[in-house]
Amino acid sequence: MKLSGYLLIFGAACRAAAQLVNPNNNTFGNVFNFWTRNGDAWDLTRRNATNAITLPLAHPAGHVTIQPASSALVIIDMQNFFLHPDLGGDPLGRALVPTAIDMIHAFRANGMKVFWTNWGLTESDLLSMPPAFFRGFSSDGTSATSFGSDMGTIQGNISVGRKLMRGSWNAQPFGDLFDEQVEGVANGTDFYFNKNRLSGMWGTSTPMQTFLEENMITTLFFGGVNIDQCVWGTLLDSYYKGYDVILVDDISATTSPAAATGMVDFNAALNGWRANSTDILPTLM
Ligand SMILES: *[C@@H]1O[C@H](CO)[C@@H](O)[C@H](O)[C@H]1NC(C)=O
Ligand SMILES: *[C@@H]1O[C@H](CO)[C@@H](O)[C@H](O)[C@H]1NC(C)=O
Ligand SMILES: *[C@@H]1O[C@H](CO)[C@@H](O)[C@H](O)[C@H]1NC(C)=O
Ligand SMILES: *[C@@H]1O[C@H](CO)[C@@H](O)[C@H](O)[C@H]1NC(C)=O
Ligand SMILES: *[C@@H]1O[C@H](CO)[C@@H](O)[C@H](O)[C@H]1NC(C)=O
Numbered sequence: 334m335k336l337s338g339y340l341l342i343f344g345a346a347c348r349a350a351a352q353l354v355n356p357n358n359n360t361f362g363n364v365f366n367f368w369t370r371n372g373d374a375w376d377l378t379r380r381n382a383t384n385a386i387t388l389p390l391a392h393p394a395g396h397v398t399i400q401p402a403s404s405a406l407v408i409i410d411m412q413n414f415f416l417h418p419d420l421g422g423d424p425l426g427r428a429l430v431p432t433a434i435d436m437i438h439a440f441r442a443n444g445m446k447v448f449w450t451n452w453g454l455t456e457s458d459l460l461s462m463p464p465a466f467f468r469g470f471s472s473d474g475t476s477a478t479s480f481g482s483d484m485g486t487i488q489g490n491i492s493v494g495r496k497l498m499r500g501s502w503n504a505q506p507f508g509d510l511f512d513e514q515v516e517g518v519a520n521g522t523d524f525y526f527n528k529n530r531l532s533g534m535w536g537t538s539t540p541m542q543t544f545l546e547e548n549m550i551t552t553l554f555f556g557g558v559n560i561d562q563c564v565w566g567t568l569l570d571s572y573y574k575g576y577d578v579i580l581v582d583d584i585s586a587t588t589s590p591a592a593a594t595g596m597v598d599f600n601a602a603l604n605g606w607r608a609n610s611t612d613i614l615p616t617l618m
Contacts, residue, residue: 409557416507425586439617453499453527532566556584561593578605
């Protein structure tokens with residue numbers, strides 16, 4: 334963490350001293366990481382009210398007040414590999430792209446960061462990849478077609494690259510999302526994080542987690558594919574590690590049976606909140 338981070342925590346601890354009294358029993362957490370309840374509404378700003386935004390989430394979720402400087406939209410695995418029609422990608426996932434772009438624009442316009450958290454393997458990731466993962470990503474049941482295998486060419490001249498390897502075409506964001514990502518990263522509103530498991534927040538730390546800590550980001554909105562696999566894995570690890578998690582239904586999809594989404598919907602509402610972009614965009618625009 335940067336020195337400024339420690340100073341902020343010190344300041345927060347001083348300011349939070351009164352917090353410990355908690356006379357109305359409406360503060361949840363500790364002096365460093367807490368929410369405050371006000372009737373049906375939840376304040377996630379951790380006492381930084383500057384530019385705070387209140388999102389009118391539908392009952393029973395209740396209104397949620399967020400601090401834009403501590404909030405991010407996390408777009409997971411909207412990559413050619415999972416979405417491109419020529420690679421057998423998910424049409425449900427492709428259908429989310431326009432809404433995802435609306436959300437990306439709205440988050441940027443309100444000073445909230447956009448994260449692209451995607452598969453992006455290195456050679457050393459391949460050396461330590463467990464067997465279950467190689468099996469799960471095989472195309473023909475043999476290990477020859479799993480992570481790192483050459484996926485050939487499509488449309489005569491697009492070299493698909495090695496499966497989910499960092500920098501390959503198949504690991505790039507799909508369609509218009511690619512231009513959004515490149516421009517957003519160049520402009521400094523967006524940030525790109527490679528991951529080497531379904532979750533972008535697993536283990537001791539990941540590039541995404543390091544960034545969250547260094548930038549004191551606490552509140553994460555999630556969308557992408559698959560809702561029950563990489564989105565869920567990243568959301569759940571984030572929840573385990575103390576971040577606020579908000580699943581955005583209408584920018585998330587899956588190829589799995591409906592019961593898989595049902596499980597995620599049920600548990601995401603317990604771990605944090607669920608919302609649709611329609612609950613969020615009117616406030617941000
Ligand atoms: C807060 O909780 C404590 C412990 O249960 C209780 O004694 C106190 O009366 C509560 N305060 C309010 C304002 O409800
Ligand atoms: C409080 O929020 C403002 C505006 O969003 C931000 O610029 C500032 O850095 C935040 N302050 C702290 C202490 O996090
Ligand atoms: C690839 O092929 C398409 C037609 O299939 C053509 O329109 C496009 O210009 C080609 N691109 C390159 C880089 O050769
Ligand atoms: C990047 O910044 C330029 C100049 O401010 C702006 O026109 C463009 O819309 C921005 N692009 C994105 C993706 O934010
Ligand atoms: C989002 O919209 C869909 C379709 O209308 C609906 O089934 C779902 O319950 C909504 N989610 C939330 C959190 O309101």
